[in-house]
Amino acid sequence: MRDFDYKKSLGQNFLVDENVKKKIVSSANIDEKSLIIEVGPGKGAISKYLVKLGVPVVAFEIDTRLKDELSKIENLEVIYGDFLNVDLNSVLSKYNYENVHLIANLPYYITTPIITKVMKINEVSEMIVMVQKEVGERFMSKPGFKSYNSLSVFLQYYFDVSEVCKVNRSCFVPVPKVDSIVVKFVRKKELLKVNDIDKFFKLVKDSFKQKRKNLRNNLKSYDLNKLESILFNLNKDLTYRAEQLSIEDFVYISNNI
Ligand code: SAM
Numbered sequence: 001m002r003d004f005d006y007k008k009s010l011g012q013n014f015l016v017d018e019n020v021k022k023k024i025v026s027s028a029n030i031d032e033k034s035l036i037i038e039v040g041p042g043k044g045a046i047s048k049y050l051v052k053l054g055v056p057v058v059a060f061e062i063d064t065r066l067k068d069e070l071s072k073i074e075n076l077e078v079i080y081g082d083f084l085n086v087d088l089n090s091v092l093s094k095y096n097y098e099n100v101h102l103i104a105n106l107p108y109y110i111t112t113p114i115i116t117k118v119m120k121i122n123e124v125s126e127m128i129v130m131v132q133k134e135v136g137e138r139f140m141s142k143p144g145f146k147s148y149n150s151l152s153v154f155l156q157y158y159f160d161v162s163e164v165c166k167v168n169r170s171c172f173v174p175v176p177k178v179d180s181i182v183v184k185f186v187r188k189k190e191l192l193k194v195n196d197i198d199k200f201f202k203l204v205k206d207s208f209k210q211k212r213k214n215l216r217n218n219l220k221s222y223d224l225n226k227l228e229s230i231l232f233n234l235n236k237d238l239t240y241r242a243e244q245l246s247i248e249d250f251v252y253i254s255n256n257i
Pocket of ligand 1: 010011012013015016039040041042045046060062084085104105106107110171175
């Protein structure tokens with residue numbers, strides 16, 4: 001790997017620890033109707049294990065210098081280009097599948113756009129992603145914790161989110177400045193009943209707008225009298241901050257405001 005000119009700007013820290021690679025792949029729940037997508041296969045650290053699962057694997061890689069290396073991996077389809085510009089539905093339409101799994105060591109500079117793009121596809125039943133440790137902790141965070149934010153709410157509304165394992169920076173080449181975590185997202189079979197999903201998302205975003213401020217300040221544009229009586233039913237009031245509200249609380253408020 002020493003002869004490769006790693007591009008920091010593309011988040012190129014390649015995974016070299018075989019145990020971590022195996023752990024990522026074995027934590028997936030694949031069946032014969034699965035399709036796997038991988039964003040950023042790099043030199044194929046994880047792809048080599050994914051193709052052994054016997055289902056189609058489609059990888060998206062921006063760096064064409066990796067073509068030679070990746071072409072050696074049998075049964076791996078690689079689409080070269082920026083994943084964020086790919087029409088994912090049209091790529092997926094060429095395959096027969098019932099459930100889609102994103103399994104990847106993500107380029108960290110675009111972690112959130114990748115996850116939000118993939119999660120919008122309903123057939124995506126599972127995402128197993130390596131991300132920067134602090135970012136992964138936010139994805140899993142619960143009310144009352146500093147790391148709990150609007151993204152924690154959005155993601156956990158759709159998915160059960162859990163830790164697969166923490167990964168030390170020494171497991172990568174070149175060694176990054178941060179540690180990592182592998183996080184597993186499993187799409188919930190039943191979602192909490194939200195009357196108006198856009199309204200719900202807007203309420204959550206507005207509530208977290210300025211993290212230190214309370215609901216009275218962040219939700220000034222809402223009917224505060226009404227909000228107060230809704231919060232009263234939840235044993236809460238306008239002095240609460242967004243990080244003290246559960247997903248169920250947000251759903252209740254948005255359905256009633
Ligand atoms: N999967 C490999 C591994 O674990 O060793 C490489 C992971 S590395 C953290 C991230 C990979 O994402 C790199 O190969 C990088 O070139 C690729 N990448 C960066 N930006 C991308 C983008 N916008 N679309 C597709 N791939 C991208």
